[in-house]
Amino acid sequence: MTTLAPDVTRHAPPLLNKKKSRSPFSAGNIARHVLLIFFVLIVLMPLYVLIVTSFKSGREIGVNGQWTLPETWTLASWQKAWTALGPSFLRTFQLAIPVALISSFVGAANGFVLSRWRFPGADVVFTLILFGMFIPYQAVMIPLREVVQFIGLPSGIPTLTFVHVIYGIPICTLIFRNYYATTVPVELIEAGRVDGAGLLRTFRSLILPISVPGFVVTIIWQFTSSWNDYLFAIFLSNTRNGPITIALNALAGAQSPDYAASMAGALITSLPTLLVYVLLGRWFIGGLMAGAVKS
Structure with a gap:
């Protein structure tokens, strides 16, 4: 008389060391990247104004137009400097x-x-x-x-x-x-x-x-x-x-x-x-x- 071996795979315990894959679109990752981008923008804003202003002519330079691109790009300020x-x-x-x-x-x-x-x-x-x-x-x-x-x-x-x-x-x-x-x-x-x-x-x-x-x-x-x-x-x-x-x-x-x-x-x-x-x-x-x- 033959006996059937028990189905081990049906009763096997789950893998304890298996880690859940973390989604790159989780709330924590999104918040972290948004915060990093915010700080990068804060650092780069003065550099942007510095570069843009150096290519402007005298009449374009002012508080109101410091964020705008030059109407005419000129190297006169670089030559003077x-x-x-x-x-x-x-x-x-x-x-x-x-x-x-x-x-x-x-x-x-x-x-x-x-x-x-x-x-x-x-x-x-x-x-x-x-x-x-x-x-x-x-x-x-x-x-x-x-x-x-x-x-x-x-x-x-x-x-x-x-x-x-x-x-x-x-x-x-x-x-x-x-x-x-x-x-x-x-x-x-x-x-x-x-x-x-x-x-x-x-x-x-x-x-x-x-x-x-x-x-x-x-x-x-x-x-x-x-x-x-x-x-x-x-x-x-x-x-x-x-x-x-x-x-x-x-x-x-x-x-x-x-x-x-x-x-x-x-x-x-x-x-x-x-x-x-x-x-x-x-x-x-x-x-x-x-x-x-x-x-």
């Missing part, structure tokens, strides 16, 4: 590029020594370096100007380069110290010592090739800070030898300001920093996170 800002635009590159490179390299050297090549009093030295980050720039402007005059540094880009490098060393040191302390294995440095490499050889041959994420972060930070600086520039330079922020202030602060030219000048001034973020931005967050969490 470039004529006023062109020389200082090139001088600002002479400031921002050396500042970003020099302060990043010095910060990398400091960060490596303070993180992996310990010496007596290293923590005290690191604390004193970081102390420079917490001094308000407004509090040291007059003493700084007197020190610069006492040393005999000429007004203009060389003095600004020197000052920005000095004030950029603390943040660059902090970034590289965290990066090296969390990402560089101790075995790599010990292998260099076994092969007879000293401090400089280890830093040059082993550490610098793996420091690209840290350099991306510090270069973006220092380039942007020195390019957008106005406080140091107004104290240590003038419109004839200073960076583009001084020239932009002179363009926008005239007795009868040309708003279209001022808008065009603001866009010209912000273009290099925007390009830096576009070209290096995808490595920026990765470089920050590389030294943020110890693996």
Whole structure:
């Protein structure tokens, strides 16, 4: 006599781990996207006015017509702005590029020594370096100007380069110290010592090739800070030898300001920093996170 096997499939329990697929058109998703679009529009509204106004002629500029497109698109304001800002635009590159490179390299050297090549009093030295980050720039402007005059540094880009490098060393040191302390294995440095490499050889041959994420972060930070600086520039330079922020202030602060030219000048001034973020931005967050969490 044969017995029939029970139908297991009819009495099988439901899958407990099966997750319900969430509809993309749920109320929560729709509310979230509407809120994000609202904030994006809030951010882009001033940019829209800035761009549209820069292409308008003088008679079209006004409070009532700031949202309307130009009746006649013209580049006259852009030409006027470039004529006023062109020389200082090139001088600002002479400031921002050396500042970003020099302060990043010095910060990398400091960060490596303070993180992996310990010496007596290293923590005290690191604390004193970081102390420079917490001094308000407004509090040291007059003493700084007197020190610069006492040393005999000429007004203009060389003095600004020197000052920005000095004030950029603390943040660059902090970034590289965290990066090296969390990402560089101790075995790599010990292998260099076994092969007879000293401090400089280890830093040059082993550490610098793996420091690209840290350099991306510090270069973006220092380039942007020195390019957008106005406080140091107004104290240590003038419109004839200073960076583009001084020239932009002179363009926008005239007795009868040309708003279209001022808008065009603001866009010209912000273009290099925007390009830096576009070209290096995808490595920026990765470089920050590389030294943020110890693996």
